[in-house]
Amino acid sequence: MKRLIAGLPFIAAVIFGGFFLWGLNPDRDPNEIPSVFISQPAPKFDLEAIPGLETPGLSRSDLVGNERPVVVNVFASWCVPCRAEHAVLTRFVEREGIRLFGINYKDKPADAVKWLNDLGNPYERIGSDLSGRTGIEWGLSGVPETFIVDGDGTVLFRYVGPVVGPEAVERFTEALKQAGALPSGAAS
Amino acid sequence: MFPEIGHFALALALALALVQSVLPIAGASRGNAVWMKSAQATALGQVLFVSIAFVALMQAFIVSDFTVRNVVENSHSLKPMLYKVAGTWGSHEGSLLLWILILAVFGAGVAWFGSNIPGETKARTLSVQAWISVGFLTFLLLTSNPFERVFPPPLDGNDLNPLLQDMGLAMHPPLLYFGYVGFSIVFSFAVAALLEGRVDPAWARWVRPWTLAAWVSLTAGIALGSWWAYYELGWGGWWFWDPVENVSFMPWLLGTALLHSAIVTEKRDAFKTWTILLAILTFSLSLLGTFIVRSGLLTSVHAFAVDPERGLYILGLLAVSIGGSLALYAWRAPEMEPGGLFRPISREAGLLVNNLILVAATGTVLFGTLYPLILEAVTGDKISVGPPFFNAAFIPMMLALVVFMGLGPFLSWKRADIAGLLDRIRFVAVLAVIPALAAWYLLNGGPIMAYLAILGAAWLLFATLREWAVRIRLFEVSFAESARRARNLPRASHGMTLAHAGVAVLMMGMIGSTGWKSEEIVFAAPGTEVAIAGFDITFEGAEKVQGPNYIADRGTLVVRRDGELVTTLFPERRYYPVAESQTTESAIRSTLAGDLYTSIATPASDQMNNAGAWTLRILYEPLVNLIWIGSILLVIGGCLSLSDRRLRVGAPRRAKKSASDAVPAE
Numbered sequence: 001m002k003r004l005i006a007g008l009p010f011i012a013a014v015i016f017g018g019f020f021l022w023g024l025n026p027d028r029d030p031n032e033i034p035s036v037f038i039s040q041p042a043p044k045f046d047l048e049a050i051p052g053l054e055t056p057g058l059s060r061s062d063l064v065g066n067e068r069p070v071v072v073n074v075f076a077s078w079c080v081p082c083r084a085e086h087a088v089l090t091r092f093v094e095r096e097g098i099r100l101f102g103i104n105y106k107d108k109p110a111d112a113v114k115w116l117n118d119l120g121n122p123y124e125r126i127g128s129d130l131s132g133r134t135g136i137e138w139g140l141s142g143v144p145e146t147f148i149v150d151g152d153g154t155v156l157f158r159y160v161g162p163v164v165g166p167e168a169v170e171r172f173t174e175a176l177k178q179a180g181a182l183p184s185g186a187a188s
Numbered sequence: 189m190f191p192e193i194g195h196f197a198l199a200l201a202l203a204l205a206l207v208q209s210v211l212p213i214a215g216a217s218r219g220n221a222v223w224m225k226s227a228q229a230t231a232l233g234q235v236l237f238v239s240i241a242f243v244a245l246m247q248a249f250i251v252s253d254f255t256v257r258n259v260v261e262n263s264h265s266l267k268p269m270l271y272k273v274a275g276t277w278g279s280h281e282g283s284l285l286l287w288i289l290i291l292a293v294f295g296a297g298v299a300w301f302g303s304n305i306p307g308e309t310k311a312r313t314l315s316v317q318a319w320i321s322v323g324f325l326t327f328l329l330l331t332s333n334p335f336e337r338v339f340p341p342p343l344d345g346n347d348l349n350p351l352l353q354d355m356g357l358a359m360h361p362p363l364l365y366f367g368y369v370g371f372s373i374v375f376s377f378a379v380a381a382l383l384e385g386r387v388d389p390a391w392a393r394w395v396r397p398w399t400l401a402a403w404v405s406l407t408a409g410i411a412l413g414s415w416w417a418y419y420e421l422g423w424g425g426w427w428f429w430d431p432v433e434n435v436s437f438m439p440w441l442l443g444t445a446l447l448h449s450a451i452v453t454e455k456r457d458a459f460k461t462w463t464i465l466l467a468i469l470t471f472s473l474s475l476l477g478t479f480i481v482r483s484g485l486l487t488s489v490h491a492f493a494v495d496p497e498r499g500l501y502i503l504g505l506l507a508v509s510i511g512g513s514l515a516l517y518a519w520r521a522p523e524m525e526p527g528g529l530f531r532p533i534s535r536e537a538g539l540l541v542n543n544l545i546l547v548a549a550t551g552t553v554l555f556g557t558l559y560p561l562i563l564e565a566v567t568g569d570k571i572s573v574g575p576p577f578f579n580a581a582f583i584p585m586m587l588a589l590v591v592f593m594g595l596g597p598f599l600s601w602k603r604a605d606i607a608g609l610l611d612r613i614r615f616v617a618v619l620a621v622i623p624a625l626a627a628w629y630l631l632n633g634g635p636i637m638a639y640l641a642i643l644g645a646a647w648l649l650f651a652t653l654r655e656w657a658v659r660i661r662l663f664e665v666s667f668a669e670s671a672r673r674a675r676n677l678p679r680a681s682h683g684m685t686l687a688h689a690g691v692a693v694l695m696m697g698m699i700g701s702t703g704w705k706s707e708e709i710v711f712a713a714p715g716t717e718v719a720i721a722g723f724d725i726t727f728e729g730a731e732k733v734q735g736p737n738y739i740a741d742r743g744t745l746v747v748r749r750d751g752e753l754v755t756t757l758f759p760e761r762r763y764y765p766v767a768e769s770q771t772t773e774s775a776i777r778s779t780l781a782g783d784l785y786t787s788i789a790t791p792a793s794d795q796m797n798n799a800g801a802w803t804l805r806i807l808y809e810p811l812v813n814l815i816w817i818g819s820i821l822l823v824i825g826g827c828l829s830l831s832d833r834r835l836r837v838g839a840p841r842r843a844k845k846s847a848s849d850a851v852p853a854e
Contacts, residue, residue, distance in 0.1 A: 007518035009465060013472070013510050017503070019558070022565050023485045024499045 042072075042153050043137035047127025051109045053116065058101055058127030064153040069181040070099040072147040073123075074135065076107040077115035079143045085162035086119050088169060093122040097183045098176060102126040105135050105143050146172070148179045191256050191335040194244025201237035201292070202325040204230045208318035212311035213383075224311035231299035231314055234321060235292040242289050245334050246276045255341040258282060258334045263345040264766050266737040267353070274358035280482060280498075281334035283361055287478070288324050290369040294398065295321070298373055305394050312380035313373070320372055323505045331498050350738065350764040350771045356416035360409055367406025368439050368474035373398045374446070375471035378464045379513050382520045387464060392454035395467070397830060399450060403443045404826035410436055411819035419774050424785045424807040426701070426815060429578045431486040434557040435477030438550050442470040445546035448539050456536060456601060458527035462543070465517060472510040473550070479506055486561060531603040538596035545589045552581045583637065590644040590695070593688055594651030598658075616654050620647035631704065638703035641695060649692035656685045680832040687825030694818025700782070700811025707808075711801040721808035723784060724748045730788065730802055738762040740773070743788040743802060747777065759788040782810035
């Protein structure tokens with residue numbers, strides 16, 4: 001009995017050690033928080049177009065019923081990384097042929113119009129989320145964020161932060177391929 | 189050239205550590221006095237060479253030698269001198285070197301001051317200490333060489349994380365390390381005792397000053413870190429139950445238990461294997477802390493550059509040192525003689541309860557800290573355990589502890605007189621209710637737990653003072669006689685009174701600043717007025733200011749009370765261009781009654797809706813300064829106890845006869 005009690009701390013240490021060894025697995029990233037949105041239906045929303053812009057507004061019904069999954073990008077003219085991301089997304093639309101929808105988050109219409117006129121407009125439709133309400137529905141943690149939504153309206157992928165730089169672009173491209181969001185036979 | 193000298197000195201220190209890890213312990217088992225004595229020279233040699241390495245690295249930081257990678261990554265020529273020096277231990281490599289330096293200092297301390305420790309015990313202890321040194325020196329040299337050169341050298345460095353460029357934080361790591369590396373020598377003593385198969389009151393007495401020294405530093409280090417978080421992070425909190433805070437707190441809790449159980453071993457020759465186990469576990473938790481901080485195992489705000497290979501190496505070190513010592517414990521502890529007997533109501537029983545609560549509290553913190561990892565391993569779910577768990581589980585335990593803390597010192601060894609005890613504490617118990625009721629009447633609100641805590645803190649404070657008064661027979665005899673008695677009391681006794689009172693003061697601060705905190709967050713344009721806790725604060729606007737290596741937005745807040753000017757506060761938001769990061773410099777009006785705490789920020793995502801508006805965060809935290817004052821009392825109490833003549837004069841000689849006869853029953 002006495003021996004058993006004296007051995008308990010050792011046994012506890014071995015068990016903890018096992019967990020630590022498992023925890024050191026290099027593929028594990030304790031900072032990564034899985035999105036609760038993945039495999040969930042996209043939230044309901046219905047956003048007006050940006051006043052002064054010809055691009056139509058965006059609602060959930062525009063995302064469903066498409067033949068291939070579409071990309072939803074949340075952006076704002078006041079967001080500096082969005083500017084860098086804009087060029088990347090434009091290239092995806094022009095070269096890969098993805099279908100891109102935008103949610104303009106907490107942005108003054110005049111600023112947004114000027115921004116899109118200066119940089120170009122790769123979006124098929126843009127909803128103006130002036131109040132930030134739709135942003136909350138989508139569970140935004142910041143701007144920009146990019147989602148891939150399939151024909152049933154299910155969220156397949158979420159990217160937090162700008163899709164800028166080789167690593168991010170590669171991850172995003174991979175997600176597009178897996179989702180089947182790239183048109184067959186598109187130039188790569 | 190200095191970096192190469194430093195590197196070479198580390199290699200020499202490793203060579204000495206290798207010799208010291210074999211020769212003295214072999215000498216002890218063969219009875220070879222010369223081999224045993226060699227530990228003296230090698231321990232001092234180690235501290236010399238590690239110091240040379242440390243100074244060499246510091247020199248590279250001071251002169252901004254950008255041919256050294258570590259300096260490039262963690263310093264900048266424009267950084268103020270103080271932070272260049274502090275940069276020496278700001279990185280993973282540098283802090284590990286500091287770790288090793290402190291390890292060597294404690295080893296040399298025992299070699300130098302331990303003339304009263306018998307040769308065999310000393311030789312074994314120093315050999316065990318050298319095993320730890322070998323482990324960490326090879327870790328440093330093989331995976332984290334701080335002296336690595338870079339070619340071509342860049343023109344300037346990347347700067348130290350600006351959050352860390354702060355006086356409080358420059359001193360925080362050395363104190364903290366001195367604390368938790370200091371427990372290494374206690375661990376070495378414990379392993380030596382297990383190898384020898386003998387623990388007696390003399391052993392407890394040799395260990396006590398080192399435990400106390402480590403505990404005092406750890407207390408100061410944790411308090412300093414908490415103080416830094418309070419004024420630098422800009423949220424006005426002082427404890428967040430972050431994994432890295434927890435890993436420094438666990439050795440403190442267990443170290444506190446060890447401090448108390450060692451008293452029982454010293455005075456009554458009881459709790460022997462328990463004390464040994466605590467000594468091993470306390471240092472094991474320090475090692476665990478080092479592992480968690482440097483391996484990226486858990487999510488935390490504190491992080492060094494993380495490298496799984498390093499994590500694996502430290503895990504190996506942990507397996508050998510913790511696994512080895514606990515296996516040794518499992519093997520040898522059952523053979524040790526049990527110690528003195530005691531009654532259910534006695535000083536021993538009181539300290540046993542203290543130990544059980546502290547160990548349970550440590551277990552709770554350990555469980556809460558590691559639960560996310562365990563859950564992820566078992567089910568794959570990712571969660572984080574936050575303050576609600578710790579507050580719900582930890583605070584009730586601490587309140588129970590406080591009840592016994594007030595009671596314990598009144599109890600006599602072996603068998604306490606219950607009637608006399610009740611007689612002495614009845615008055616105190618009634619007195620303690622008064623502040624709680626007064627707070628209830630005056631404040632009329634706040635969490636019920638806070639009132640219980642006030643009751644606990646008041647009980648502890650009054651009971652501690654009462655016990656001290658009983659000892660010096662205050663008001664029973666003439667004042668001069670009481671003063672004479674106070675002078676004749678051992679310093680350790682005054683130290684205990686001060687430290688226990690410090691805990692009560694600390695609690696008051698914690699209760700006030702959590703139970704009755706008021707907070708306002710406003711988006712303010714110049715001219716905005718905010719009213720909080722009786723103050724009227726006017727935001728006059730913000731301006732740009734240029735610092736030595738930063739640019740800041742400085743807000744001007746005029747504080748009035750009943751129309752009269754109290755003070756003007758200047759919180760800043762600093763931007764460090766080189767490191768590309770921002771810090772918050774809060775502005776605080778500090779009084780004993782409470783802190784008026786202000787910080788300023790421009791929220792990036794809300795610039796649109798609130799153009800030109802600043803975010804002001806204004807808090808009033810009642811009594812928060814008592815936390816730091818209480819911590820200072822704990823440290824002073826510990827130092828006073830450390831200066832007790834019992835620990836200095838040649839009293840701790842091992843009895844010639846069997847150990848259990850050594851201490852007369854009181």
